[in-house]
Amino acid sequence: MALTLKHLFAVIMLSGAFSLVSAMLFVVMDAVDVAFTEAAVGAGVSTVLMLATMALTVRVQKETKRAIILPLVVVCLVGVLLIYGTLDMPNFGAFDSPAQIHLGSTYLSITYKDMGIPNVVTGILASYRGYDTLGETVVVLTAGLGVILLLSGLKGRKDKE
Amino acid sequence: MKHHLILKVITKFMVGVIVLFGLYVQFHGDYSPGGGFQAGVIIAAAFILYGIVMGLENVQKVMPIWFAQKAAAVGVLVYALTGVFSIIFGFEFLNYHAISPEHPKHGQHYGIILVELGVGITVTFVMIAIYYSFAGRTPRLDDKEW
Numbered sequence: 001m002a003l004t005l006k007h008l009f010a011v012i013m014l015s016g017a018f019s020l021v022s023a024m025l026f027v028v029m030d031a032v033d034v035a036f037t038e039a040a041v042g043a044g045v046s047t048v049l050m051l052a053t054m055a056l057t058v059r060v061q062k063e064t065k066r067a068i069i070l071p072l073v074v075v076c077l078v079g080v081l082l083i084y085g086t087l088d089m090p091n092f093g094a095f096d097s098p099a100q101i102h103l104g105s106t107y108l109s110i111t112y113k114d115m116g117i118p119n120v121v122t123g124i125l126a127s128y129r130g131y132d133t134l135g136e137t138v139v140v141l142t143a144g145l146g147v148i149l150l151l152s153g154l155k156g157r158k159d160k161e
Numbered sequence: 162m163k164h165h166l167i168l169k170v171i172t173k174f175m176v177g178v179i180v181l182f183g184l185y186v187q188f189h190g191d192y193s194p195g196g197g198f199q200a201g202v203i204i205a206a207a208f209i210l211y212g213i214v215m216g217l218e219n220v221q222k223v224m225p226i227w228f229a230q231k232a233a234a235v236g237v238l239v240y241a242l243t244g245v246f247s248i249i250f251g252f253e254f255l256n257y258h259a260i261s262p263e264h265p266k267h268g269q270h271y272g273i274i275l276v277e278l279g280v281g282i283t284v285t286f287v288m289i290a291i292y293y294s295f296a297g298r299t300p301r302l303d304d305k306e307w
Contacts, residue, residue, distance in 0.1 A: 037199055040206045045206060048213065048292065049295050052295040114265075115266060115273070116269070117192065117269070119190065123273070126196070126272070126273040127257060130244070130255035130276060131255065133280065137197075137236065137237050137240055144286075150294075151298060
């Protein structure tokens with residue numbers, strides 16, 4: 001439905017609802033922390049940012065006159081290829097999948113011995129992979145700085161004029 | 162949103178609950194799902210909700226723009242200084258054993274709480290600052306204009 005809609009408010013609301021549904025999907029797959037993030041960022045914050053952007057620009061998508069046959073063929077081809085690629089993947093929750101038999105089991109057995117905390121994800125993120133998480137935090141800060149510079153700078157200049 | 166009385170009353174109640182849940186996700190992250198990133202976005206969502214319903218001026222009385230923008234950098238500083246602390250006491254960068262060398266497990270606990278706090282602070286205030294820079298440019302709209 002979101003594909004044929006031209007009214008952007010409805011499209012944004014639908015994508016927020018889609019995020020909420022995928023958050024529930026993450027809960028079903030036992031990734032509760034990812035579900036938190038998806039619900040708060042995908043359904044909450046980014047919907048608000050999209051609405052703010054829409055308030056600044058236009059409400060309705062422009063009509064396009066171009067033919068849609070070629071893009072449709074390309075999208076279908078890519079979709080078929082992606083589905084073909086998933087056929088080789090291990091089943092969901094399979095005990096002999098590469099994720100379970102290599103490093104994963106090592107971390108599961110040594111994290112509690114090393115740190116005494118039951119949440120292995122936190123142990124890996126904050127301690128074993130502390131460098132990566134520091135980098136990620138810097139990336140978040142840089143992204144924020146970029147948005148602040150791009151969006152707040154112009155306003156200050158306009159006020160001076 | 163001048164006349165939405167129900168939304169305002171519910172928002173006042175919900176903001177406290179959301180922030181409390183965010184703090185739980187932040188500081189109980191060693192034991193239950195969650196951590197700095199999750200807690201940060203949850204707490205930021207509380208402020209953004211308040212901003213949508215009560216208006217940008219009111220949320221900026223609680224959380225000024227300059228504070229959000231500067232506090233975002235403090236989080237990275239907390240994280241990095243935890244690593245520097247380890248170096249000063251003769252361990253590797255971000256080796257939490259330095260915090261309590263006799264009890265390495267305690268050191269890991271404190272270290273993880275500290276760096277997660279740093280992540281949480283950065284994510285919270287970056288999200289709020291991004292919201293401010295978007296919302297600050299949006300003209301005031303009546304309900305009908307949507």
